Amino acid sequence: MTTTLPLFYFRPTICCIDDDPLFLDALTISLTEHYNCITFSKPEEALQFFTSYQSPLSMINFTHDLIESDFFGLSNQLPVNTNLSKITQLENLSQKEAEISVLIVDQNMPKRSGLEVCKKLKNSLFKKILLTGETSHEKAVEAFNQGLINKFIHKDKVVSQLEKSIQELTSQFFHERTAHLLSQLESSRLSPLSDPIFVDFFKKWRESNKIQEFYLINKQGSFLTKDNQGKSHYFVVLSEHDRSDFIRLNDEISDKVGPLLNRLAMGEIIPFFGIGKECWEFDFNNWGQFFYPANTIQGRENYYWTAITC
DSSP, X not given: OOSSOOSEEOOOEEEEXXXXXXXXXXXXXXXXXXXXXXXXXXXXXXHHHHHHOOOGGGGOOOEEEOOGGGGTTSOTTOOEEEOHHHHHHGGGOGGGGGOEEEEEEESOOSSSOXXXXXXXXXXXXXXXXXXXXXXXXXXXXXXXXXXXXXXXXXXXXXXXHHHHHHHHHHHHHHHHHHHHHHHHHTSSSOOGGGOHHHHHHHHHHHHHTTEEEEEEOSTTOOEEEEETTSOEEEEEEEEXXXXXXXXXXXXXXXXXXXXXXXXXXXXXXXXXXXXXXXXXXXXXXXXXXXXXXXXXXXXXXEEEEEEEEO
């Protein structure tokens, strides 16, 4: 079970280098439902491509200097904060899908071996899978121990292992790209995103709803999601702590919104006023349209969640 959630996930690119064109065609067909694919039959062409390749994510600064509104609930010693608006904007960034998460390379190629390619690309952030034969197994083990590759698969077992390995390494890739951002979000207290029970629930919810993209939209752990048909939903979550804070902060207008706060306290409903919006921006007489029926997840604390069609 994965212990944390990445702050975003989208359809990435898988790059494959192999001198067998039939293998490249078969791999592309098997992966296109969940990934973009680029292939090279000559390692020299691939290395030339990587001389100009720049990760789309590396061009985005996902942090910003703290502003006054950020200090609510944050340690004053933290110099920067996660820029949630940059994460949300990824949804509309067309070039994001050029992000390479995994490189697959055959060890046994003429002129240049797969390990030679991996050594050239050892500082790249994407994960690397080496396809081996009997004679290259020991070299693959050594390369794995040195950190040059992340996995090696014997070519006879490619069909049974490759897709699972790509999925696993792509998940690792997005976790590593966002781990520091989650640490910033958790500077004062833990998030649902690091609760294994919540993580496992969200994974199952994604699978059952065929969610292929998600982007964090608030510090409470809510996401904007997209399914395989391009349909968007908000997955909204409110922890027990955040629910208590909302009730406490709005206690002074309980004579106006008391019934809503009471139902919130009972776990029947939760609020969602929109991306980047706060409750005080709206007339309290209209608050009712921003509360939704809630479901409960019992993790290290209770989490109240709902899914809203955009």
